[in-house]
Amino acid sequence: MSVTTASRPTTPVATTSRHVDPTRRQQAVAAWVLALPFLVLFLVFTAGPVLASLGMSFTDIRSTDMRTPFAVGFVGVENYAKLLADPLFQKVMLNTFLYLVLGVPLTMALALAAAVGLNRITFLRGLFRVGYYLPVVTSIVAVSVVWKFLLRDEGGLLNAVLALVGINGPAWLDSTSLALPSLVVMSSWRNLGSLMIIFLAGLQTIPTEVNEATEVDGASAWQRFRHVTLPMLRPTLLFGAVITSIGYLQFFEEAFVMTKGGPLDSTRSVTFFTYDQFGFGNYGLAAAASYLLFLAVVVFTFVQFRFLGERREK
């Protein structure tokens, strides 16, 4: 290949309009060759299944059709219509929305508070960082099982402590109104570590001069936080909000281990619903539910970019 090109005359001036620089073309070919292994893997194992599942969501494919996957009925948007009309799916959508609007602000506020605090202190800093981060690296199933025991009605640690001060604690995980918030608190505790690390990194990019200058101008600690730290942290906050939202929209393991979606489906999420449908063999319906969730992720991410993203017009 290189021999052929070397023998070719290199006169770029002669044909200006349609000439392609051979070196560039060669580079392009090399680039494609180098990219090919990835492209093939991507097309076969990522794009292929994604498109196949999108196609599946428009058919009535079930697990009993596995021997003849193409001999299924095309049903258009019927799966989507069926989902939106299903009272259980409406319930799990509402639950997922509650996980999102309760979980994201709580997790972010806790992570920000921890980050601001840790940014100030120097004493035992490493220990605290490890302490806050530890839940993130522990197994989610193990954590959920332990919390299930902490929150137990009779003999749970939390209710035992409450009993010491004379409060008769409720059955946290067996109440339709308390189970979901309990799960949110638990997963905030579990997830705040990684956000805290991100926020800490963000805080350290804020120049100390800015803070010192405002301090000289007589701004209080709160004013400095509100008008200096928060605005300068905006890109970091946006990133944190987006990844946390995606996490809460896909809420699953905690509910799966701790409540099995109950009581009365009050902790069942969209992902849980989808998992069940796949288990029942309703592949078409489950694929449709996944795409609705995907759509929700896109919409919420878009909204966050609109409200938290940089304002260009300023």
Next chain:
Amino acid sequence: MRRTTRRTASAFTALAVAASLALTGCGRDSGSEAGPGASKAISDAKASGTINVWAMGTEGEKLQDFVKDFESANPDATVKVTAVPWEAAHDKISAAIASGKTPDVSLIGTTWMGEFAKAGGLDPTPDGLVKDSDFYDGAWGSTVVGNTSYGVPWYVETRVLYYRTDLAKKAGWDKAPTTWDEFSKFAADLKKSGVKYPVSLQPGQTGSWQTVLPFAWSNGAKVTNGSGTEYSIDSPQMSEALNYYKSFFDKGYSQTRMLDPGELENGFAKGTYGSFISGPWHIGLVEDAGLTKDKYAVAPLPGKDSGPGTSFTGGGDLAVFKDAKNRDGAWKLVRWLSDAQTQSKWYDTVKDLPAVKSAWQSGDLAGDQQLQVFGRQLDSAEAPPAVPSWEQVASVIDGDVEKAVKGSVPTSDAVADMQKQAKSIGTGL
């Protein structure tokens, strides 16, 4: 840049169009599944060749040694057992059926029969291979999908009433309750004598249908019509049974929350729970929790007006795949495993309760008074309908039982909702 985006977009459109064309091009055959092919009888000669078997759990571990007798009776045959974990078994079998690369024989959980048979993966049981009257009715029923049998029951389990004999005696009961009225009275008496929860039942959620349906069956309710092609859950008998079930929660005889693993056995040993309904595995669990045979006993489920009631039966079936390379040898192995003598020996090896009735009259099993109770219960036990959509309908029942028991909807509405949802799900046949 702009051009690339446009090109990508048009590529995606082309793909989507192609995909939708492909999908519309091949719809379902209108007369889908022309019914099972004729089940060719197997020859009388001895089995030969390699027979590949998949089995789960303890069965998977012990079967290889156990089949030595079969191999010595059929010198030309070799049995190769592959142990598959239960958790992975359903997906593995379903993938094997989809790709056509199946073993010859597999243990199949009774609730999966409908799905795999409907997917066209299983070979119908050859005529004259075994006598279906040798097996318990409920167990045989689990192999029948749409009037055709697709396998042979291997082992069974059923649910009976476990109760604390010492606590019952204190409350004035020296025998187990045999009717619904007696059962309520039993619970009331135990409650009066200080047992916190005389009867532990499941307040809905995963698997509660296995405890609820026996009450419904005992009351004459049927979950499907005679041929198993349509659900018929909504009936006065079903509502009455659910009302009766609910009464245990309303009167405080049963706890209303889901118990954690281990809680039931320990609570039973401590006397928090006076009785519960479960399968044979609880004998070991209860005795591990510290109870001895003089403190508890098992009894057949109470019937509506006379005992015993109709219980739930599950277990495992042996099925031969359509794609089996050694169909003839496979069915011969199945026939050997369901022989009364082999079944009795298999019980001695792994303690699986035999599906063949006559196997209960010999070996260790014949002398075990406690297990004979399970044997009597098996005479009146039903299997859930063997249809592909059963697991989904079962989860609907679980959800509606929870709503009824916790009082968020009246029982008649809950039963009507079960039927409504089951009807829209369909049997999947």
